Amino acid sequence: MTQFTFDAPTVIRVKRDGGRLSDEAVDWVIDSYTHGRVADEQMSALLMAIFLRGMDRGEISRWTSAMIASGERLDFSDLGRPTVDKHSTGGVGDKITIPLVPVVAACGAAVPQAAGRGLGHTGGTLDKLESIPGFTAEISKAQVRQQLSEIGAAIFAAGELAPADRKIYALRDVTGTVESLPLIASSVMSKKLAEGADALVLDVKVGRGAFLKTEAESRELAATMVELGLAHGVPTVAVLTDMDIPLGRTVGNALEVAESLEVLAGGGPDDVVELTVRLAREMLALAGIDGRDPAQTLHDGTAMDHFRALVTAQGGDVHAQLPIGAHSETVPAPRGGTMGDIDALAMGLAVWRLGAGRAAPGQPVQFGAGIRIHRRPGEPVSAGEPLFTLYTDTPERIPAAMGELDGAFSVVDVPPKSLPGSLRSCPPNPRPLIIDRISR
Known part of the structure; x- marks a missing residue:
């Protein structure tokens, strides 16, 4: 039997030069990085090579399997109720x-949600929930x-699930x-497969x-996953x-x-409610649960009950x-009219600048940093009224956060319209919130 030997510089060069990583090379580099035999700077170089050169479906599949194999895989087949995640x-x-998690739990499914922290300009579910005093995502398998x-839901840090991904995830950020x-x-x-x-x-x-x-x-990402x-x-x-x-x-x-608490109380922004209910219906269908209306759980309080039980x-x-951040700054409307576009990327970067995200692995985040959006696309605007409030x-x-918002929104002359809840922006190019569904 052939004995394969590898080293990090060789693996990096293969991908740097546009080559294909063999199954054995993928297994070796994931295992070696997980156990500290490949340094952060070497994995950083390989990640950049993958970023620039890509991977074929076979490489992606093997990379995924190797990360699953770096830890344990949970099994809830004896739970007595179907499990489904998002x-x-x-x-x-x-x-x-x-x-979403308490809505689906209220409908009879169990949701083992291994969640992540903020990545780049996007926020992480764990960072958000840990802003609740006392909440911890570091819970044991027995508690999950x-x-x-008992509750039908747990939202937890991946822990020993795919530990290779946990290290790589922080490095990518x-x-x-x-x-x-x-x-x-x-x-x-x-x-997700390990959970x-x-x-x-x-x-x-x-x-x-x-x-x-x-x-x-x-679409390619969706089909691949x-x-x-x-x-x-x-x-x-x-x-x-x-x-x-931005959503909401x-x-x-x-x-x-x-x-989110407003949504669980039966209110909240239309787009957040719409997407919550749609994803819940998809999850319940895959779990084989019929006859339960996810929207009803938001109105009758059962979803809120499950959320409170989970947090407790x-x-x-x-x-x-x-x-909430001790310091705030408002962005006033430069003129009257109708709220036009809001650039989600610029908004995410502004919030990151305010301290809600990380610039280094393991760095603490500010739970109270963020932006409140007072006028969404299509809503009427009066000159001088607050459009956004920044907190930190x-x-x-x-100042750096305000710089990100420069040119990131518009106030237009189009008269206010009653936009359907599923349309996300002003004319001329409104796009549905839910664009398509991809299965096999």
């Missing part, structure tokens, strides 16, 4: 996981199982290698605030959704939790006041 590829103002059995289709697909699917859900729904973002900017790229899921025996569907403008009226950790089980104080604990960050 993953978003990342967006600005995307707080959907927070209301107990919560799934600070090395400019986030926006890579192979790395996004393998990162998402390694964690043991029976089925999976993917929310694949399209537009300026997404990691992949074009619809063609996002669906294929990876099916290859591992997990029924998987993807929904393409718009991310040209808030961007930032605690601000987004507060808005994970140490959070459901009655505590959420933090470090006021020296405000």
Whole structure:
């Protein structure tokens, strides 16, 4: 039997020069990096080579499998209720996981949600939930199982699930290698397949605030991840959704939790409610649960009950006041008219500048940093009224954040229109919030 020997510089050069990584090379580099035999700077170089040169479907599949194999794979087949999960590829103002998980749990499924932290200009579910005083995502496998059995939901750090991805995920965030289709697909699917859900729904973002900017790229990513899921025996569907403008009226950790609570109380922005309900219906269909209306759980309080039970089980104080930045600055309307465009990427970068995201692995985030959006596209605007309010604990960050917003929005002369909830921006090119559904 042939004995393969590898070293990091050789593997890096293969991909740098446009070559294909063999299965054995992928297995070696993932295992070696997980156990510290490949240094961060070497993996950074390989990630940049992958970013620039890409990977074929075979390489992506092997990279995903190697990351799954770097840790354990959970099994909830004996739970007594179907398990289903959702993953978003990342967006600005995307707080959907927070209301979605309790909605689906209230309908009878169990949701083992291994969630992540902020990546690049997008926020992370764990950073958002940890803005609730006392809440912890670091829970044991036994507690995950107990919560799934008793509450139907657990939102937790991946821990020993795909530990290779945890290290690579943090490195991508600070090395400019986030926006890579192979790395996004393998990162998402390694964690999701390892967490043991029976089925999976993917929310694949399209537009300026997404990691992949074009619809063609996002479709390819969705198809790749669906294929990876099916290859591992997990029924998987993807929904393409718009991310040209932010979701909802808030961007930032605690601000987004507060808005999620509005949704769970039966209110909240139309687009957040629409996407929550649509994804819940997709999840329930894959889980084989019929006859339950996810929208009803938002109105009858059962989703809120499940959310409070989840937060309490994970140490959070459901009655505590959420933090908000001690310093604020408003952006006034330069003129009257109608709110036009809001650039999701610029908004995400501004919130990152305010302190809601990281510039180095493991760096703490400001839970109270963020932006409140007072006027969404299509709404009437009066000259001088606040369009955005910026929050931070470090006021020296405000000028850089304001710089990101320069040219990132418009006030137009078009008279206010009653836009359907599914249209996300002003004419002339309104795009549906939900663009398409991709299965096999």
